[in-house]
Amino acid sequence: xxxxxxxxxxxxxxxxxxxxxxxxxxxxxxxxxxxxxxxxxxxxxxxxxxxxxxxxxxxxxxxxxxxxxxxxxxxxxxxxxxxxxxxxxxxxxxxxxxxxxxxxxxxxxxxxxxxxxxxxxxxxxxxxxxxxxxxxxxxxxxxxxxxxxxxxxxxxxxxxxxxxxxxxxxxxxxxxxxxxxxxxxxxxxxxxxxxxxxxxxxxxxxxxxxxxxxxxxxxxxxxxxxxxxxxxxxxxxxxxxxxxxxxxxxxxxxxxxxxxxxxxxxxxxxxxxxxxxxxxxxxxxxx
Amino acid sequence: xxxxxxxxxxxxxxxxxxxxxxxxxxxxxxxxxxxxxxxxxxxxxxxxxxxxxxxxxxxxxxxxxxxxxxxxxxxxxxxxxxxxxxxxxxxxxxxxxxxxxxxxxxxxxxxxxxxxxxxxxxxxxxxxxxxxxxxxxxxxxxxxxxxxxxxxxxxxxxxxxxxxxxxxxxxxxxxxxxxxxxxxxxxxxxxxxxxxxxxxxxxxxxxxxxxxxxxxxxxxxxxxxxxxxxxxxxxxxxxxxxxxxxxxxxxxxxxxxxxxxxxxxxxxxxxxxxxxxxxxxxxxxxxxxxxxxxxxxxxxxxxxxxxxxxxxxxxxxxxxxxxxxxxxxxxxxxxxxxxxxxxxxxxxxxxxxxxxxxxxxxxxxxxxxxxxxxxxxxxx
Numbered sequence: 001x002x003x004x005x006x007x008x009x010x011x012x013x014x015x016x017x018x019x020x021x022x023x024x025x026x027x028x029x030x031x032x033x034x035x036x037x038x039x040x041x042x043x044x045x046x047x048x049x050x051x052x053x054x055x056x057x058x059x060x061x062x063x064x065x066x067x068x069x070x071x072x073x074x075x076x077x078x079x080x081x082x083x084x085x086x087x088x089x090x091x092x093x094x095x096x097x098x099x100x101x102x103x104x105x106x107x108x109x110x111x112x113x114x115x116x117x118x119x120x121x122x123x124x125x126x127x128x129x130x131x132x133x134x135x136x137x138x139x140x141x142x143x144x145x146x147x148x149x150x151x152x153x154x155x156x157x158x159x160x161x162x163x164x165x166x167x168x169x170x171x172x173x174x175x176x177x178x179x180x181x182x183x184x185x186x187x188x189x190x191x192x193x194x195x196x197x198x199x200x201x202x203x204x205x206x207x208x209x210x211x212x213x214x215x216x217x218x219x220x221x222x223x224x225x226x227x228x229x230x231x232x233x234x235x236x237x238x239x240x241x242x243x244x245x246x247x248x249x250x251x252x253x254x255x256x257x258x259x260x261x262x263x264x265x266x267x268x269x270x271x272x273x274x275x276x277x278x279x280x281x282x283x284x285x286x287x
Numbered sequence: 288x289x290x291x292x293x294x295x296x297x298x299x300x301x302x303x304x305x306x307x308x309x310x311x312x313x314x315x316x317x318x319x320x321x322x323x324x325x326x327x328x329x330x331x332x333x334x335x336x337x338x339x340x341x342x343x344x345x346x347x348x349x350x351x352x353x354x355x356x357x358x359x360x361x362x363x364x365x366x367x368x369x370x371x372x373x374x375x376x377x378x379x380x381x382x383x384x385x386x387x388x389x390x391x392x393x394x395x396x397x398x399x400x401x402x403x404x405x406x407x408x409x410x411x412x413x414x415x416x417x418x419x420x421x422x423x424x425x426x427x428x429x430x431x432x433x434x435x436x437x438x439x440x441x442x443x444x445x446x447x448x449x450x451x452x453x454x455x456x457x458x459x460x461x462x463x464x465x466x467x468x469x470x471x472x473x474x475x476x477x478x479x480x481x482x483x484x485x486x487x488x489x490x491x492x493x494x495x496x497x498x499x500x501x502x503x504x505x506x507x508x509x510x511x512x513x514x515x516x517x518x519x520x521x522x523x524x525x526x527x528x529x530x531x532x533x534x535x536x537x538x539x540x541x542x543x544x545x546x547x548x549x550x551x552x553x554x555x556x557x558x559x560x561x562x563x564x565x566x567x568x569x570x571x572x573x574x575x576x577x578x579x580x581x582x583x584x585x586x587x588x589x590x591x592x593x594x595x596x597x598x599x600x601x602x603x604x605x606x607x608x609x610x611x612x613x614x615x616x617x618x619x620x621x622x623x624x625x626x627x628x629x630x631x632x633x634x635x636x637x638x639x640x641x642x643x644x645x646x647x648x649x650x651x652x653x654x655x656x657x658x659x660x661x662x663x664x665x666x667x
Contacts, residue, residue, distance in 0.1 A: 006508045103366035111374025142359040
């Protein structure tokens with residue numbers, strides 16, 4: 001988007017909602033802001049209808065604060081909790097159907113490359129675990145096989161939360177959930193490892209319990225997708241509503257799982273992406 | 288890289304001198320796309336469609352399209368062309384039969400998102416046990432997706448309708464997807480003389496900023512749509528928003544009528560409208576019926592032929608008016624359910640005039656003699 005396009009037409013200053021005016025005056029477009037600057041700029045997301053303590057909502061907030069170029073970013077979502085928040089996000093976003101997000105994103109990215117060959121247009125998929133690992137897995141993986149230049153972010157709450165708490169491929173083995181009345185019979189799908197093998201140039205598993213690292217991971221994923229190839233970020237964000245813990249316990253739950261070794265933060269970087277990031281970030285990127 | 292000159296749709300369709308080529312229906316798809324200024328095409332194989340998209344791939348390699356690839360399934364392909372269309376480029380794909388059903392969830396979504404996608408459906412049976420043979424039953428399922436639907440009689444129609452579909456689909460007051468249907472094998476795999484415009488001419492490019500919905504390219508300022516999405520609300524405002532959106536799609540179909548008139552030169556072609564008995568049909572069944580009608584007229588029977596070219600919008604007034612003076616309407620079809628007969632019955636004032644059939648399905652051909660026998664019974 002060209003500079004200054006995000007503005008209020010003359011005569012409409014009085015009637016525009018306050019949050020929109022703030023976004024125009026103090027938004028993140030065209031500025032170098034990130035997770036560390038939260039509170040010092042107007043965020044792309046305004047309120048949201050997700051549950052109290054929703055760590056996916058927190059993850060979404062952190063992702064949106066970490067977009068390297070929000071003024072030229074299009075988000076493709078899918079059906080699920082996260083889709084409910086996108087109507088309040090001030091970047092173009094697409095909800096098509098349940099599970100087809102990576103196919104839509106692949107077509108979109110190719111179209112934007114044709115129309116804007118000299119301009120960066122980032123296409124970022126943000127979808128839940130059901131959309132990514134169950135109903136949409138073929139299209140997710142095929143987009144990786146084809147080396148589409150898109151970033152795929154999974155908000156992994158380990159359950160179909162929006163439909164009331166059914167087992168997903170990302171639920172842990174043994175979890176008793178709707179549609180798994182005797183407990184889940186197979187382990188959590190190792191999608192980061194699958195992504196690495198399927199052609200992703202950069203893969204990370206992270207959580208909103210480490211906001212700065214999450215921000216850096218998202219930024220890296222989007223930058224690598226621009227230049228090198230597909231990238232995947234899996235964000236562990238447990239659901240207080242369906243797993244019945246207090247809204248203020250979400251981050252504790254993540255840390256506890258991490259302590260038990262059942263959730264590991266990890267990054268897989270292809271040699272090509274490594275070289276690209278080294279050049280971009282300088283010698284200290286491996287800290 | 289192919290060098291082509293942009294001309295007006297009117298010039299390409301009606302004024303440019305045409306050359307006759309002896310080609311198959313699949314090759315007619317290629318020749319249409321060669322002149323359609325398509326940015327991106329996505330393919331997936333299914334009999335009897337596959338060859339048409341191989342040929343589109345060949346002209347991509349020659350430089351007539353900017354982008355082309357094979358997708359992973361029909362559902363994915365229809366999602367990929369949707370994403371590309373939302374990104375503001377002109378797209379094309381093709382499928383048929385089971386592929387149509389595999390992709391089905393996307394078609395109302397295309398219409399709902401107001402995407403001017405053109406898709407060719409080269410029809411075939413969808414029943415189990417497995418068949419790859421001609422049958423038009425998938426068209427019954429497509430009638431209420433919100434898409435515009437044209438039915439080609441032959442390769443000439445297929446060539447013309449595909450090109451014209453882009454122009455109709457992209458009108459700002461229409462902006463809907465168009466399905467161009469042709470009967471698999473009968474059209475795709477047979478060869479006929481097709482008159483085509485010079486290959487160095489092409490349609491004007493798609494202008495995404497003339498669309499009635501925003502292009503998803505972040506070149507216009509995004510708006511926050513609402514504080515709470517309608518999907519979460521059970522209240523009048525959310526129902527009214529969804530209801531008016533659906534009504535608007537139907538209204539856009541109605542607004543397409545004038546463009547179908549202009550470019551397809553009418554929603555129907557009629558031969559002998561004054562006849563006491565009319566055969567009303569579409570697709571290759573028109574060719575079979577035309578043979579039967581010619582023989583019947585030689586024998587002195589008072590019989591006419593109505594070729595339905597556009598199914599959505601449906602030629603409601605045309606058929607209603609024709610039916611008023613006719614004693615009997617015969618509707619032969621290449622499917623088991625008789626969807627065209629239902630459509631005709633829904634618009635005529637006296638449904639007892641409408642005789643459904645003869646019908647063949649599962650890959651059978653319709654000998655003109657069978658239509659003729661029906662004509663004789665109705666003229667008796």
